[in-house]
Amino acid sequence: MNRSFFEALQKIYPDNRLLTRDVELLPYESDALTAFQTKPGAVALPVSEDEIIDTVRLCHRMKVPFVARGSGTSLSGGSLPIADGLMIGLNRLNHIKKIDPEQRIAVVEPGVVNLHITEAVRQYGLYYAPDPSSQSVCTIGGNIAFNSGGAHCLKYGMTSNHVLGMKVVLADGTVTQFGSESIEGVGIGPDLVGLFVGSEGLFGIALEITLRLMPAPQLYRTVMAAYDNLGRAGDTVSMVVASGLLPGAMEIMDRLAIKAAEASVGAGYPLDAEALLIVELEGEALQVEAEFAELRGVIEESGAFEIHEANSEDERARIWKGRKGAFSAVGRLSPDYIVQDGVVPRSRLGEALVKIGEFKAKYQLDVANVFHAGDGNLHPLILYNGREPGALEKAEALAGEILAMCVDLGGSITGEHGIGMEKREYLPTMFSPVELEIMQDLRRAIDPEEIANRGKMFPGGEAPALQMHGMHPLERQGVISRE
Amino acid sequence: MTGGMLNSVAELQAFVNDHERTHVVGRRSKTALHQVDPDTMLADMSGMRGITEYQPQEYTLTVRAGTRVSEIQAELRKEGQYLPFDPLLPNHASIGGTVACNLSGSRRHRYGGIRDFILGAQVVDGLGRAFRVGGKVVKNAAGFDLSKFLVGSMGKYAIMTDLTFKVFPDAPDYQGLRLQYETLDDALNAVFHCNRSAHELDVLDFAPCDRGWSLLAGLAGFQDTLPQRAKQFVATMRAESALLDATEAEDNASLRDPLGGLTDDFLAKVVISPRQIPSFDARVHEMQRRYSAGGNIAWLATHDIDALKKILEAEHLPGMVLRGAIDRPLIGKNIESPLAARVKRVLDPHNKLL
Numbered sequence: 001m002n003r004s005f006f007e008a009l010q011k012i013y014p015d016n017r018l019l020t021r022d023v024e025l026l027p028y029e030s031d032a033l034t035a036f037q038t039k040p041g042a043v044a045l046p047v048s049e050d051e052i053i054d055t056v057r058l059c060h061r062m063k064v065p066f067v068a069r070g071s072g073t074s075l076s077g078g079s080l081p082i083a084d085g086l087m088i089g090l091n092r093l094n095h096i097k098k099i100d101p102e103q104r105i106a107v108v109e110p111g112v113v114n115l116h117i118t119e120a121v122r123q124y125g126l127y128y129a130p131d132p133s134s135q136s137v138c139t140i141g142g143n144i145a146f147n148s149g150g151a152h153c154l155k156y157g158m159t160s161n162h163v164l165g166m167k168v169v170l171a172d173g174t175v176t177q178f179g180s181e182s183i184e185g186v187g188i189g190p191d192l193v194g195l196f197v198g199s200e201g202l203f204g205i206a207l208e209i210t211l212r213l214m215p216a217p218q219l220y221r222t223v224m225a226a227y228d229n230l231g232r233a234g235d236t237v238s239m240v241v242a243s244g245l246l247p248g249a250m251e252i253m254d255r256l257a258i259k260a261a262e263a264s265v266g267a268g269y270p271l272d273a274e275a276l277l278i279v280e281l282e283g284e285a286l287q288v289e290a291e292f293a294e295l296r297g298v299i300e301e302s303g304a305f306e307i308h309e310a311n312s313e314d315e316r317a318r319i320w321k322g323r324k325g326a327f328s329a330v331g332r333l334s335p336d337y338i339v340q341d342g343v344v345p346r347s348r349l350g351e352a353l354v355k356i357g358e359f360k361a362k363y364q365l366d367v368a369n370v371f372h373a374g375d376g377n378l379h380p381l382i383l384y385n386g387r388e389p390g391a392l393e394k395a396e397a398l399a400g401e402i403l404a405m406c407v408d409l410g411g412s413i414t415g416e417h418g419i420g421m422e423k424r425e426y427l428p429t430m431f432s433p434v435e436l437e438i439m440q441d442l443r444r445a446i447d448p449e450e451i452a453n454r455g456k457m458f459p460g461g462e463a464p465a466l467q468m469h470g471m472h473p474l475e476r477q478g479v480i481s482r483e
Numbered sequence: 484m485t486g487g488m489l490n491s492v493a494e495l496q497a498f499v500n501d502h503e504r505t506h507v508v509g510r511r512s513k514t515a516l517h518q519v520d521p522d523t524m525l526a527d528m529s530g531m532r533g534i535t536e537y538q539p540q541e542y543t544l545t546v547r548a549g550t551r552v553s554e555i556q557a558e559l560r561k562e563g564q565y566l567p568f569d570p571l572l573p574n575h576a577s578i579g580g581t582v583a584c585n586l587s588g589s590r591r592h593r594y595g596g597i598r599d600f601i602l603g604a605q606v607v608d609g610l611g612r613a614f615r616v617g618g619k620v621v622k623n624a625a626g627f628d629l630s631k632f633l634v635g636s637m638g639k640y641a642i643m644t645d646l647t648f649k650v651f652p653d654a655p656d657y658q659g660l661r662l663q664y665e666t667l668d669d670a671l672n673a674v675f676h677c678n679r680s681a682h683e684l685d686v687l688d689f690a691p692c693d694r695g696w697s698l699l700a701g702l703a704g705f706q707d708t709l710p711q712r713a714k715q716f717v718a719t720m721r722a723e724s725a726l727l728d729a730t731e732a733e734d735n736a737s738l739r740d741p742l743g744g745l746t747d748d749f750l751a752k753v754v755i756s757p758r759q760i761p762s763f764d765a766r767v768h769e770m771q772r773r774y775s776a777g778g779n780i781a782w783l784a785t786h787d788i789d790a791l792k793k794i795l796e797a798e799h800l801p802g803m804v805l806r807g808a809i810d811r812p813l814i815g816k817n818i819e820s821p822l823a824a825r826v827k828r829v830l831d832p833h834n835k836l837l
């Protein structure tokens with residue numbers, strides 16, 4: 001790392017918040033896409049907005065690349081450091097600055113953990129809606145970068161739909177604010193909040209975020225239905241949609257995922273099922289009860305061989321525990337695995353699953369399927385043994401075929417994990433050369449030196465060699481699990 | 484001021500390339516937005532109309548920008564679906580204009596505004612390039628989300644030629660309610676009370692009336708649960724002073740039209756938050772007005788637009804004039820932003836789009 005840059009950093013940070021020793025840098029070498037590892041030049045741990053701004057301005061002036069990092073749970077390599085660049089760790093900016101339950105808003109610093117917001121506002125009968133499985137660890141800053149979602153996105157949207165305003169420092173050091181405390185957000189003029197959310201850390205750093213809160217539903221009604229083939233579970237999703245109901249969540253798991261989840265948490269899943277569908281309604285009690293009667297009718301007609309309704313909050317929690325823990329549970333069956341994240345139009349889910357079955361046979365690898373069926377978001381989990389020569393390459397090739405299929409079926413190469421390092425080479429399969437050029441021009445208009453998260457999202461650039469895939473250390477400890 | 488009726492993307496590209504200055508118009512329902520100088524060419528989008536793709540089972544709809552909103556609504560209604568952001572002026576406005584000006588009606592209270600339902604768009608920028616932004620499926624995290632950026636962009640960065648939305652099933656029935664409060668403070672407190680309750684309201688507006696303030700609420704759902712839900716709602720509304728008026732179906736539509744009584748020359752949208760209303764309202768108490776979406780949008784009509792401009796400046800609130808002759812439709816708090824300026828540099832470096 002350039003000496004004069006480092007000396008300038010020392011003027012901003014005391015020694016204990018400027019990490020440079022190998023042992024200190026180790027935890028920052030990768031995110032949850034453990035395949036990629038790089039050592040940053042240094043890690044700065046700001047405790048204030050001003051320190052972040054000074055740091056970004058310094059990086060811009062001295063052309064030193066930086067990566068902002070929340071909790072490092074990105075599954076696409078988004079928070080991978082840049083060799084010899086600066087990592088800016090935001091975990092210490094973890095204050096909820098304001099809660100206004102009557103206006104249903106909260107103002108937070110970027111390092112606030114997603115679930116902490118819900119915990120802080122629960123007493124007012126409110127919650128923060130986007131619920132990635134990593135919500136007990138991941139930060140709002142990271143959620144903003146990837147427009148993160150969760151199982152309950154169909155009805156109330158992803159992160160972007162819950163951000164009303166923000167203050168940011170752009171990569172060239174410009175500090176700017178947009179949006180408001182109004183539920184309209186920006187409301188007049190181009191929706192800059194919408195543009196910044198999902199920009200994968202390439203535009204700059206979010207410093208302060210105004211979030212919309214939602215009233216906690218009066219009632220949840222959850223039903224689980226078992227099928228003897230995946231297609232039938234998929235068809236049921238279409239039937240639910242055709243009935244005019246709007247569930248908060250619709251999730252499907254296949255046989256391998258069911259077995260693993262059951263072994264791991266004992267959710268009460270039927271072990272002889274080829275597919276399990278979970279549908280959840282939420283809202284005002286009277287309305288939900290009426291909708292649930294209708295849903296019951298649809299499910300009873302759907303050819304399910306077993307139907308189970310959650311009759312208590314405990315039962316509901318158990319069903320979700322199995323679902324949310326499914327991937328980690330499958331992961332435990334195999335030394336290594338890749339989580340894929342792709343989207344297909346909901347009505348083509350059946351076709352997609354047949355294709356994934358064919359890829360499985362072709363590559364002779366196991367694939368478990370767990371997905372947000374309501375919005376066509378697939379999360380196939382590809383199992384392999386990294387110690388077998390060529391196994392990783394085979395798994396990567398299979399993952400690539402799945403992504404190509406998503407694009408062919410009119411979907412997307414990512415529903416919520418972002419492009420990051422992992423999918424850079426696939427971006428051109430979704431966007432034309434003109435579209436890519438415009439995105440790159442936009443990036444350069446905001447960050448002429450391309451210092452913010454250099455090497456991410458766009459194809460090309462140097463990629464460190466792939467090494468392994470596996471669980472995030474926190475998953476291994478059972479702290480978080482993935483969807 | 485001259486212009487041309489455009490019928491295709493290629494025609495629009497040629498139009499932008501051939502002219503120094505282009506101003507896009509949809510169906511001209513918002514007169515205040517089209518006061519441009521005589522050298523500017525009008526690109527009339529009303530020829531680009533029709534639904535190009537509608538998949539009810541996907542909750543997605545793609546439509547050409549010049550399509551009249553009411554036509555889209557009629558098509559959706561056949562499948563029991565709707566645009567939850569509740570486009571304003573459906574009988575007059577084009578969908579492109581609705582998005583460009585970001586105009587949502589009162590039902591946006593339930594699920595969100597236009598930004599929450601736009602998935603993607605096909606556009607032509609100031610360099611005459613045609614390209615897509617966003618996606619066509621309900622969930623997509625690839626690339627920068629320029630489709631949201633276009634919401635409210637007023638045709639100044641790129642011209643939308645078609646748009647893809649997420650749509651939702653509509654509830655089979657709707658119940659409008661009117662509650663009466665003596666003062667603005669009482670009405671606001673009622674709104675705050677609603678915000679802290681689990682009632683899921685489709686509409687939550689309030690406006691001054693002869694006897695004080697009316698709170699206009701709406702519930703959507705199944706017919707057999709609505710009366711009971713309405714009763715529960717009113718019971719929790721500290722409604723001793725309130726008068727319940729469960730309106731009939733025909734009334735429901737007019738009750739939830741936020742622009743209903745706003746007849747004065749100039750009509751404006753103001754982005755506000757409920758806590759800003761008391762001080763703002765004290766200054767505009769002589770103007771026709773309605774606060775929509777739980778007090779997050781103010782609609783005002785006045786003959787004295789200069790007075791409104793000054794008030795908005797003093798209160799640091801951004802406004803947009805929709806009706807009435809005015810040079811610059813954006814009034815009040817300056818919303819210019821360095822981030823928007825960068826996008827302009829990329830999409831329209833020669834400042835062709837006005």
Ligand SMILES: Cc1cc2nc3c(=O)[nH]c(=O)nc-3n(C[C@H](O)[C@H](O)[C@H](O)COP(=O)(O)OP(=O)(O)OC[C@H]3O[C@@H](n4cnc5c(N)ncnc54)[C@H](O)[C@@H]3O)c2cc1C
Nearest residue numbers: 070071072073074078133139141142143145149201206482
């Ligand atoms: C077990 C597991 C389960 C998961 N489940 C889900 C899921 O259900 N849904 C889902 O969407 N994702 C999921 N993820 C992915 C991940 O948790 C999300 O992408 C999350 O938003 C990342 O947050 P983070 O704080 O860890 O960010 P990091 O990984 O630290 O950073 C992610 C990106 O955000 C940028 N960034 C961080 N802070 C800021 C800021 N303040 N301003 C600008 N950019 C910033 C970084 O530069 C980086 O590009 C899961 C991950 C794991 C490991």
